[in-house]
Amino acid sequence: MTITRGSVFLLCIAGVTLGVLNWAVKRPLxxxxxxxxxxQALLGQSPEWAGIVTKSATEPWMWAMTGVVALLLWMLRGHVAALxxxxxxxxxxATDGLLRFFIFSPRPLATLVAVAKPSPSSGLPSTYGLVTGATIGLLMLVALxxxxxxxRAVGWVALVWLVLGWAARVTMGGHWTSQLLASYxxxxxxxxxxxxxxxVR
Incomplete structure (x- = not known):
């Protein structure tokens, strides 16, 4: 599997469009x-592994994740890529903080699905999605x-991690799929x- 800039760009535009629609209608798509x-029926409403995956985008783990990604990029393409x-x-x-000043889209409601940790904050953007996409997603692009x-094995592991992150956040009722995919x-x-x-090509 070879990733081209054009295919990534088109997929990402489609994902961002989902987010725009979710924000515009203020309800799940x-x-x-x-x-x-x-x-939730398949995995449970709040599996332990989902909480572990979610913590990877919180302090101090997100700093460690960024460091590991930088190290792997250095091994793949050198010190410039690591930057x-x-x-x-x-x-x-910075994008997460800025967007939260201007947009609000409700998180999943407990009346519709199970929510492990209710929060009044906006479900869009997803801090998890932005942090993970900017680090693990970056590694995936370069490795694949x-x-x-x-x-390529590293790239596939990165892709699997992105899928696990989606499953974790959605299973816990932290975000709708449209919100997380848009953030990714x-x-x-x-x-x-x-x-x-x-x-870096």
């Missing part, structure tokens, strides 16, 4: 409720574009821009 209920990790991470945090077998998409778009900034 078609399929959001069904996906959440399906995952992309902290830059993308900082950009994700590499032709070496071990590098936005942060991966930013990560792609950072790669171009530091001239």
């Amino acid at each position: 078609p399929g959001d409720v069904a996906l959440t209920r399906g995952l 992309a990790a902290p830059i993308a991470f900082a950009l994700a945090l 574009a590499d032709r070496r077998g071990w590098a 998409a936005l942060s991966i778009l930013m990560a792609q821009g950072v790669l171009r900034l530091v001239r």
Whole structure:
């Protein structure tokens, strides 16, 4: 599997569009409720592993995750590529803080699905989605574009982590799928821009 800039860009635009629609209608999009209920029926309402995955995007674990990604990027493409990790991470945090001043979209409601930790804050953007997309998503982009077998293995692990993150946050009722995918998409778009900034193909 080879990732091209064009395919990533189109997928991310589609994801961001989901977020815009979710924010515009201020309610779950078609399929959001069904996906959440399906995952909760399959995995449980608040599995222990989901809490562990969620913590990866909180302090101090998010700093460690960024460091590990920087190290792997250094192994893949050198020290210049490693700089992309902290830059993308900082950009994700800044974007999260900025967007929360201007937009609000309700998180999943306990009347519709099970919610492990109710919160009055906006479900969009997802801090988890932005932080994880800007770090793990960045690693995925670089690793899956590499032709070496071990590098692609790293890329697939990164992709699996993104899927696990989606399952964890949705299963716990932290975000609707449309909200999390939009946050992933936005942060991966930013990560792609950072790669171009530091001239990593």
